[in-house]
Amino acid sequence: MTKRIVVLPGDGIGTEVTTEARQLLVEIAALLGVQWELDEGLIGGGAYDQTGSPLPEETVAKCLEADAVLLGAVGGPQWDNLPGDVRPEAGLLGIRKRLNVFANLRPIRTWPGLMLASPLKPELLEGVDMIIVRELTGGLYFGQPKARVEGGRAVVDTLYYTRGEIERVVRRAFTLAQARRKKLTSVDKANVLESSRMWREVVNELSVEYPDVVVDHVLVDNAAMQLVTRPNSFDVIVTENMFGDILSDEAAILTGSIGMLPSASIGGDGPGLYEPVHGSAPDIAGQGVANPLATFLSVAMMLRHSLGYPEAADAIEASVLAVIEQGVRTRDLAGSGQAWVGTKEMSQLVRADVQRRLA
Numbered sequence: 001m002t003k004r005i006v007v008l009p010g011d012g013i014g015t016e017v018t019t020e021a022r023q024l025l026v027e028i029a030a031l032l033g034v035q036w037e038l039d040e041g042l043i044g045g046g047a048y049d050q051t052g053s054p055l056p057e058e059t060v061a062k063c064l065e066a067d068a069v070l071l072g073a074v075g076g077p078q079w080d081n082l083p084g085d086v087r088p089e090a091g092l093l094g095i096r097k098r099l100n101v102f103a104n105l106r107p108i109r110t111w112p113g114l115m116l117a118s119p120l121k122p123e124l125l126e127g128v129d130m131i132i133v134r135e136l137t138g139g140l141y142f143g144q145p146k147a148r149v150e151g152g153r154a155v156v157d158t159l160y161y162t163r164g165e166i167e168r169v170v171r172r173a174f175t176l177a178q179a180r181r182k183k184l185t186s187v188d189k190a191n192v193l194e195s196s197r198m199w200r201e202v203v204n205e206l207s208v209e210y211p212d213v214v215v216d217h218v219l220v221d222n223a224a225m226q227l228v229t230r231p232n233s234f235d236v237i238v239t240e241n242m243f244g245d246i247l248s249d250e251a252a253i254l255t256g257s258i259g260m261l262p263s264a265s266i267g268g269d270g271p272g273l274y275e276p277v278h279g280s281a282p283d284i285a286g287q288g289v290a291n292p293l294a295t296f297l298s299v300a301m302m303l304r305h306s307l308g309y310p311e312a313a314d315a316i317e318a319s320v321l322a323v324i325e326q327g328v329r330t331r332d333l334a335g336s337g338q339a340w341v342g343t344k345e346m347s348q349l350v351r352a353d354v355q356r357r358l359a
């Protein structure tokens, strides 16, 4: 059956990396001999400029009918002074909510060829292979009220969770851990936040149903430290929306660059949403130097989780590994004095390798 994929390029380097990923998808479809319908939609600052909304209803409708959605990134300084509800980021939060993708999987591994691209000592990076399960449609990002109050002299953001919202994402994390090294680290701030105390309670209650999984609870400040002092001790991490956002950018350093970190947002009845963890990178946008690999690896996750082509997903991951091992680097991965290639050349080399593997 024809699969429908909607690409939402967004802003800044989002458009550059999704152009390459779209090409990768077109080539893979040809190699697999399948027909995929590829469509595009507006989101973010560009969507606001064209339609007055960072998430036009037309985009939502297209996504709801798709089998999978690939998103680049949104945002940029030109939209930073807009009211919160029409900022580009509101478009991103909106599509996550509308697709009900409450579990954001952010796998973090080290690549043998890239140990020196990380500022951490190579011996610390040996064997790092973890996945952060970030709650994505609740918590501090979505709780109401969220407003200036008392005539602008005070402000409130709300961290709100229902027990059910915590339970469903924690269950995903337990299931993932069962299929991996059976270790689940729940990260919270239970020494201060009531929401975290409930989070911890739910994790402990559910742990009885997953007796083969070893659970520990780590406070988020300590977790931030342990991510760089003993990163290979983690298997699956599950945490609240904002904690997960912050910890995953920190964990990007383990891989060498945020340009290497993919993600899959799943859990809804509709399509999964696949996006690199990085943003629109206004500092390098338009220069052709963005690393497209986080988006390629997100395409691999899409092929595995939403489209049912695990062998094509394996091929992409193997090709990324191979090209890196050949010494090819984008600028973010290159050491000082080391040669690097632009977005298009990296894309072309990986795509050529994928072609060889799937031919």
Ligand SMILES: NC(=O)c1ccc[n+]([C@@H]2O[C@H](COP(=O)([O-])OP(=O)(O)OC[C@H]3O[C@@H](n4cnc5c(N)ncnc54)[C@H](O)[C@@H]3O)[C@@H](O)[C@H]2O)c1
Residues within 6 Å of the ligand: 010, 013, 072, 073, 074, 075, 076, 077, 089, 092, 258, 259, 275, 276, 277, 278, 279, 280, 281, 282, 283, 284, 289, 290, 291, 292, 294, 332
């Ligand atoms: N998923 C998303 O759409 C998303 C995620 C994060 C930030 N943002 C938005 O992006 C804008 C910029 O945010 P920021 O600067 O804090 O974060 P960012 O991730 O865009 O950039 C942080 C740093 O990493 C570099 N970088 C990021 N991706 C890269 C890539 N693929 N290749 C090479 N280098 C890369 C950038 O050049 C920059 O120096 C903001 O408007 C923010 O809201 C969007």
Ligand SMILES: CC(C)[C@H](C(=O)O)[C@@H](O)C(=O)O
Residues within 6 Å of the ligand: 075, 089, 092, 093, 245, 277, 279
């Ligand atoms: C742009 C922003 C709203 C977004 C988030 O915080 O979820 C980003 O940082 C991410 O990690 O996907």
Ligand SMILES: [Mg+2]
Residues within 6 Å of the ligand: 245, 246, 249, 277
């Ligand atoms: Mg982030």
